[in-house]
Amino acid sequence: LAGPPSPPGLAPPGWRVPVDCVRANELCAGEPSCSSRYRTLRQCLAGRDRNTMLANKECQAALEVLQESALYDCRCKRGMKKELQCLQIYWSIHMGLTEGEEFYEASPYEPVTSRLSDIFRLASIFSGMDPATTSRSNHCLDAAKACNLNDNCKRLRSAYISTCSRELSATEPCSRRKCHKALRQFFDRVPGEFTFRLLFCSCKDQACAERRRQTIVPSCSYEDKEKPNCLDLRGACRADHLCRSRLADFHTNCQATFQSLTACPGDNFQACLGSYAGLIGFDVTPNYVDASTTSITISPWCSCKGSGNMEEECEKFLRDFTENPCLRNAIQAFGNGTDVHLAP
Amino acid sequence: AALGLYFPRKEYLENVYIDEPGGMPLLRIHALKDSHEEVAHFHLCQNLVISRARSHENNWFQIREKTGLLYLSKSLDREDFNMLSVGNWMPLSKVMLYVFLSSHPFQEKECDSATRITVFLSLINATAPACDSLTARQLCFTEMDLSFHIKENKPPGIFHQLQLPSVHHLCQNLSISYKLLAAEGVPFRYNENTSSVRVTQRLDREERERYELIAKCTVREGFREMQVEVPFLVNVLDEDDSPPFLPNGTDTADAVVEFNRKEGNVLATLTVYDADTTPIYPLESSRKKYTGTIITDDPWISETFRVEHIFDEIHFSPNGSQVRGTRHEYKLVLNKSISVTEHRSFQLDVLVNDTEFHGPERSVMLHFNVSILPVSIQFSNITYQFTVNRNAERFAQIGKICIENCMKFRGVNITYKLLSPNGSCYPVSILQGREDKYGSLYVNDSSVLHRPECKEIQYTVQATDRQSRKHTKTLLTVVLEGTLLKKEEDCPDSCAISKHRAECEECGGLGVLTGRCQWRQGSGKGITTNYSTCTPSIKTCPDGICDVVEGKDPAVCPQDCTSGNIIGGHGKGIGNLGIKSGHGICYCFPRQNCYCEKDDIKEPLCDDVCKTVI
Numbered sequence: 001l002a003g004p005p006s007p008p009g010l011a012p013p014g015w016r017v018p019v020d021c022v023r024a025n026e027l028c029a030g031e032p033s034c035s036s037r038y039r040t041l042r043q044c045l046a047g048r049d050r051n052t053m054l055a056n057k058e059c060q061a062a063l064e065v066l067q068e069s070a071l072y073d074c075r076c077k078r079g080m081k082k083e084l085q086c087l088q089i090y091w092s093i094h095m096g097l098t099e100g101e102e103f104y105e106a107s108p109y110e111p112v113t114s115r116l117s118d119i120f121r122l123a124s125i126f127s128g129m130d131p132a133t134t135s136r137s138n139h140c141l142d143a144a145k146a147c148n149l150n151d152n153c154k155r156l157r158s159a160y161i162s163t164c165s166r167e168l169s170a171t172e173p174c175s176r177r178k179c180h181k182a183l184r185q186f187f188d189r190v191p192g193e194f195t196f197r198l199l200f201c202s203c204k205d206q207a208c209a210e211r212r213r214q215t216i217v218p219s220c221s222y223e224d225k226e227k228p229n230c231l232d233l234r235g236a237c238r239a240d241h242l243c244r245s246r247l248a249d250f251h252t253n254c255q256a257t258f259q260s261l262t263a264c265p266g267d268n269f270q271a272c273l274g275s276y277a278g279l280i281g282f283d284v285t286p287n288y289v290d291a292s293t294t295s296i297t298i299s300p301w302c303s304c305k306g307s308g309n310m311e312e313e314c315e316k317f318l319r320d321f322t323e324n325p326c327l328r329n330a331i332q333a334f335g336n337g338t339d340v341h342l343a344p
Numbered sequence: 345a346a347l348g349l350y351f352p353r354k355e356y357l358e359n360v361y362i363d364e365p366g367g368m369p370l371l372r373i374h375a376l377k378d379s380h381e382e383v384a385h386f387h388l389c390q391n392l393v394i395s396r397a398r399s400h401e402n403n404w405f406q407i408r409e410k411t412g413l414l415y416l417s418k419s420l421d422r423e424d425f426n427m428l429s430v431g432n433w434m435p436l437s438k439v440m441l442y443v444f445l446s447s448h449p450f451q452e453k454e455c456d457s458a459t460r461i462t463v464f465l466s467l468i469n470a471t472a473p474a475c476d477s478l479t480a481r482q483l484c485f486t487e488m489d490l491s492f493h494i495k496e497n498k499p500p501g502i503f504h505q506l507q508l509p510s511v512h513h514l515c516q517n518l519s520i521s522y523k524l525l526a527a528e529g530v531p532f533r534y535n536e537n538t539s540s541v542r543v544t545q546r547l548d549r550e551e552r553e554r555y556e557l558i559a560k561c562t563v564r565e566g567f568r569e570m571q572v573e574v575p576f577l578v579n580v581l582d583e584d585d586s587p588p589f590l591p592n593g594t595d596t597a598d599a600v601v602e603f604n605r606k607e608g609n610v611l612a613t614l615t616v617y618d619a620d621t622t623p624i625y626p627l628e629s630s631r632k633k634y635t636g637t638i639i640t641d642d643p644w645i646s647e648t649f650r651v652e653h654i655f656d657e658i659h660f661s662p663n664g665s666q667v668r669g670t671r672h673e674y675k676l677v678l679n680k681s682i683s684v685t686e687h688r689s690f691q692l693d694v695l696v697n698d699t700e701f702h703g704p705e706r707s708v709m710l711h712f713n714v715s716i717l718p719v720s721i722q723f724s725n726i727t728y729q730f731t732v733n734r735n736a737e738r739f740a741q742i743g744k745i746c747i748e749n750c751m752k753f754r755g756v757n758i759t760y761k762l763l764s765p766n767g768s769c770y771p772v773s774i775l776q777g778r779e780d781k782y783g784s785l786y787v788n789d790s791s792v793l794h795r796p797e798c799k800e801i802q803y804t805v806q807a808t809d810r811q812s813r814k815h816t817k818t819l820l821t822v823v824l825e826g827t828l829l830k831k832e833e834d835c836p837d838s839c840a841i842s843k844h845r846a847e848c849e850e851c852g853g854l855g856v857l858t859g860r861c862q863w864r865q866g867s868g869k870g871i872t873t874n875y876s877t878c879t880p881s882i883k884t885c886p887d888g889i890c891d892v893v894e895g896k897d898p899a900v901c902p903q904d905c906t907s908g909n910i911i912g913g914h915g916k917g918i919g920n921l922g923i924k925s926g927h928g929i930c931y932c933f934p935r936q937n938c939y940c941e942k943d944d945i946k947e948p949l950c951d952d953v954c955k956t957v958i
Binding site: 307310 | 354355399462487491493579581582621622623624625627655656657668916917918919920
């Protein structure tokens with residue numbers, strides 16, 4: 001899933017292209033001074049608060065040395081080999097330093113530089129249909145057909161569908177853990193031209209919208225007996241390196257901003273949709289809340305009931321899904337087959 | 345003592361441009377107090393956090409200890425900017441500063457006060473824009489929402505300044521004025537001279553927890569006038585200042601233990617209300633704050649019962665406006681299964697304690713009137729009589745044996761046993777039904793049914809409670825009837841193999857009651873639970889449950905019990921066993937595959953994906 005190399009000229013000055021953390025870790029291990037400082041820093045960070053850590057001379061020295069190493073700016077790629085290991089290295093440094101109290105965390109993933117138009121181009125090859133003549137058709141059904149015509153997409157899709165709809169007992173409708181795993185495999189290993197079409201197809205009638213809502217088999221992967229508090233859910237997600245990274249990636253790429261016309265950071269719809277899809281199969285799995293065709297409302301399975309004094313923060317977290325103009329514009333733009341026109 | 349001072353918001357945000365002069369004010373930070381005597385001191389930790397955890401010594405920003413004014417102490421030139429942008433991935437560089445708060449003057453290098461907030465400074469790679477190029481929105485407000493939180497029961501004070509210090513400093517030729525639009529009687533005031541917003545009285549969250557005002561800004565430049573309005577929100581933070589109370593005064597509930605004696609059975613529930621909010625995370629700490637304890641000296645009671653506490657958010661409407669409160673539910677639960685012989689009544693008291701409320705009425709006592717009734721293990725006054733057709737096959741289900749109220753029992757395990765009769769006719773056996781509630785009587789040896797000397801067989805059935813060893817007996821008569829039919833040749837031993845009605849009804853198979861399989865004609869519409877199939881007995885197969893007798897041999901009812909492949913449109917049953925729903929006719933080869941297909945139409949089979957797609 002390696003994206004094309006970042007186009008020259010876009011990088012601001014002083015921007016150095018980061019290496020991935022697995023590689024950075026190898027580089028550091030090859031240098032005795034770096035590896036010993038890294039070990040020291042990890043011990044410093046374990047279970048201590050940033051300021052206590054900085055008060056310690058040895059820790060501070062380790063930090064200063066490491067700031068010059070490749071480990072400090074390293075990133076990971078979605079779906080890379082050893083992704084989990086890469087993220088573990090990333091958070092081993094960043095978790096203690098940012099203290100986990102930030103509302104939005106920076107994404108450990110490399111930025112997405114490709115554009116939606118790349119997907120449209122590929123999608124039209126696969127569908128073999130002229131978008132103008134399909135205005136009355138069910139786009140979500142077309143997306144399912146397109147997936148079934150591709151061996152890889154079909155195999156991984158049927159794998160998650162059969163896993164997620166296997167009833168275990170009267171009280172347990174399915175194995176959520178296995179279903180999430182199968183969904184993650186589908187969204188990590190199947191290219192966006194298939195997965196995005198399934199997730200973000202545009203709909204004019206309810207049957208289509210219901211199919212879109214059913215894409216991730218929500219009865220197993222999404223709904224639960226009770227709705228937990230959103231901050232509780234976020235806490236559970238942050239306890240897991242992979243989930244934490246995907247959530248940070250979502251916040252980085254889909255956080256609404258006034259500084260662009262589309263409300264998306266850098267007007268990059270592709271990055272927002274990609275990080276949305278990256279949340280599926282985790283505690284914070286988002287989905288359409290109903291089969292409405294007129295308004296699109298997305299939410300994870302949680303509410304702000306029982307937030308106590310944290311209600312403001314909880315609402316803010318939830319609004320990034322339910323009332324996010326960037327996410328909404330990105331989904332609509334994908335459905336309409338439009339993308340932001342980039343100045344050359 | 346805990347610090348009473350606090351910040352009315354969590355984050356501040358401001359832009360910093362290249363080459364802005366030293367002394368340039370950036371933003372005002374406010375603190376609210378716990379008591380009038382307290383004096384707020386602000387302090388910066390001498391480290392900047394450049395996004396992504398890189399840190400740098402802070403050479404540019406300072407804060408006035410008394411007033412909370414953050415200012416640029418030294419101009420930030422291009423070189424500084426480039427240094428602070430290293431490692432920043434996004435085009436926009438952000439640095440973070442922590443502002444600390446203390447009630448006494450700061451000692452040097454003191455960076456560990458728990459009360460702190462984050463200031464985000466966006467470093468903009470350009471010189472400050474000219475005042476006349478800025479929009480009214482940019483002149484009046486930052487990008488950050490005007491949203492604040494104020495603790496209830498605290499003294500009044502100033503918590504915000506509407507005027508932007510940097511704009512005021514740079515654009516002195518513009519007249520910028522503000523107004524706070526609010527409903528009558530709202531406890532907030534805007535002071536035009538200082539541009540500050542003040543809360544004028546102690547707030548009570550239980551009365552109102554959210555104030556929505558509008559900040560209006562007017563910019564005048566010569567004859568031009570521009571206006572902007574933005575929402576101005578104040579949330580009131582809760583503290584534990586309300587005691588628990590009982591809805592309708594109910595503090596007593598009856599708890600009766602009779603047929604359900606199983607561990608985990610909820611006997612009764614009593615509810616306690618509290619006007620305070622209770623966060624549901626972290627769950628355990630909230631549970632610890634609101635305790636429910638069984639008051640007893642009797643070790644048997646404390647072993648046998650436990651109290652479970654759940655709570656959720658409800659709304660009260662004190663004077664029209666809705667505020668959140670908490671409903672606590674205390675459930676009396678059996679901590680272990682109780683023997684059928686146990687018989688006693690007593691009152692069980694539970695003390696509910698709101699541990700963080702500082703007042704005399706912090707606890708309430710709940711009372712449960714517990715009655716544990718014994719249940720008798722006995723058959724009702726009948727003797728069982730079953731007739732069995734001589735053509736019945738092995739695993740034919742004849743009937744159920746059940747002591748009085750057996751289906752109501754939970755947590756009581758009854759073992760049913762047949763005591764052997766005299767003579768040599770033993771065609772039937774018994775198996776334990778689900779959850780040990782009943783016994784299933786079935787044909788175990790069909791050859792006995794064929795012997796003319798066996799006509800009427802008397803058994804004694806014994807039912808024993810496993811825990812107390814109490815037992816009871818009754819008589820059971822099995823009458824054999826009917827004449828032996830000639831067996832069809834070439835019939836399979838399982839009904840489920842037959843695919844057509846004719847071959848089904850001609851043959852017998854394991855589990856049949858009268859020598860012939862039965863055909864179930866389905867509705868024939870799509871994939872349905874009412875599919876067509878051949879079964880030993882429509883009453884028991886397929887019914888979606890693989891019962892104990894069917895489970896003895898896979899040939900009896902694979903429609904309920906198969907764990908193998910099912911080919912064709914279908915839905916699997918609970919626990920992946922059996923065919924819950926099928927398309928057309930479903931038939932099975934025991935220990936092998938099952939097939940569901942429409943008999944007449946030859947169309948490609950439908951697999952998992954196709955089922956979900958179409």
